[in-house]
Amino acid sequence: MNHATFPVHQDADGIVTLTLEDPEASALVLSGKLIRTLDETLTTIEQMDGVTGLVLASGCKRVYIAGANLKEIDALSDDELNAYLEYGSKTFARIAALPYPTVAAIDGAVLGGGLEVAMHCDGLVALRKERPYPVGLPESGLAICPGWGGTQLLPARINPADAIRQTAIGKPMKFDEAEQAGLFNAVVDDADALPTAAKDWLKASANDEPVKQRIASRRPRSIADTQTEQVREALDGDYGDTGSTKAVVDAVRVGLDRGFVEGVASERASLISLRNQPAARERLEAFFNKSK
Numbered sequence: 001m002n003h004a005t006f007p008v009h010q011d012a013d014g015i016v017t018l019t020l021e022d023p024e025a026s027a028l029v030l031s032g033k034l035i036r037t038l039d040e041t042l043t044t045i046e047q048m049d050g051v052t053g054l055v056l057a058s059g060c061k062r063v064y065i066a067g068a069n070l071k072e073i074d075a076l077s078d079d080e081l082n083a084y085l086e087y088g089s090k091t092f093a094r095i096a097a098l099p100y101p102t103v104a105a106i107d108g109a110v111l112g113g114g115l116e117v118a119m120h121c122d123g124l125v126a127l128r129k130e131r132p133y134p135v136g137l138p139e140s141g142l143a144i145c146p147g148w149g150g151t152q153l154l155p156a157r158i159n160p161a162d163a164i165r166q167t168a169i170g171k172p173m174k175f176d177e178a179e180q181a182g183l184f185n186a187v188v189d190d191a192d193a194l195p196t197a198a199k200d201w202l203k204a205s206a207n208d209e210p211v212k213q214r215i216a217s218r219r220p221r222s223i224a225d226t227q228t229e230q231v232r233e234a235l236d237g238d239y240g241d242t243g244s245t246k247a248v249v250d251a252v253r254v255g256l257d258r259g260f261v262e263g264v265a266s267e268r269a270s271l272i273s274l275r276n277q278p279a280a281r282e283r284l285e286a287f288f289n290k291s292k
Contacts, residue, residue: 005041007059014052015199016045017105021059028060030113031069032084039091046098053202054102055195056095056121064106065114067138068147071291074284078272085147085268088113092148095120096220101205105198106184107191109133111172116146119153120220122211123185125198128175135183136172139271140244142287143279147271151251152222152263158183160227161234168239168248222260223252231256243274 007019018041022028045051058064076084095102095117104118106126111134118124137150145151146167155163158181166173179187185205188197205211214221223231235253239245247270255263274280 004037005044006037008041008044008048010048010051011199013199013203014050015055015202016048016051016053017055017057017195018042018045019057019059020065025060027062027066028058028064028114029066029069030088030117031072035088035091039087039094042091042094046094051100053100053199053206054095054098054121055105055198055202056102056118057105057195057198058107060108063109063114063133064104065111065117066109067112067114070142070284071288074275074288078276081272081275082268085271088148089264089268092117092120093219096214097218099215101202101211101215103185103198103201103205105194106135107194110135111138112146112150113148116148116150116153119149119157122214122221123198123201123205124157124183125186125188125194125201126175126179126184127191127194128179128187128189132175134172135175135178137167138170138172140168140242140248141170142283143242143244143277144274144284145244145247145251145267145270147264147267149220149222149260149264149267151248151267152224152255152260153220155231155234155252156222156226160223160231161237164231164234164248164252165237165239168245170244219260222263223255224259224263228256243270243277243279247271247274 010016102121103123104121137146139146186201188194251263251266254266
């Protein structure tokens, strides 16, 4: 059976650019369809010869990835949601299992699951725009929590205490804040320069120790691999006592003690539980009504 795939282009240096897109939508969001198509596309890429690196790009002019399709998620039963989240995790893990450097070429808002997908890449190269766009994990603002590794990935890239706090309260950064925090490996001011900058980063990073460690481990760089003492110290901070803030802190603690996969499993269980609680129901309904 033939399945749809995203556009893929391999240049003369062996670098493959995979462009996420949804021509039927005004903004690119993570949906079951997008995840399945990404899964099929990664199968295609794994079968290609001579690949030296991967650029994960977005074909949406408005955003990079605006997060998950919350209406789709909300319509699922608990068992269905667990399967959906597990499938997403397995698909994104395929990016982190590739045997060559990977980079996300970010050119607009990147939120929630969108940032989680991007952080499965080794590097983040971003476009600075005249109007700063949001970057972060807003789930706790809806009284839920990340479900695809955000609690494990963001504190490995920026100051752990800041990452945990921002995730726990669900407050995304503006682009300038994210840049200052050191989230991006490179930044460009010209949209036309972004593809070249992403490829240049790939070429320069092939022998970087974090990239070599990721290739050897076949999983994304997370708190289980880096800054573990800083993350442990950050857990002593006061991040509030709501269900969502506790879920974030618990997932970080599990990830430190038992590894990335278990940390993501903790997120997943908390997300499924939290989305049924009164606080989440109220905020999600308000979000849906505002989106109409």
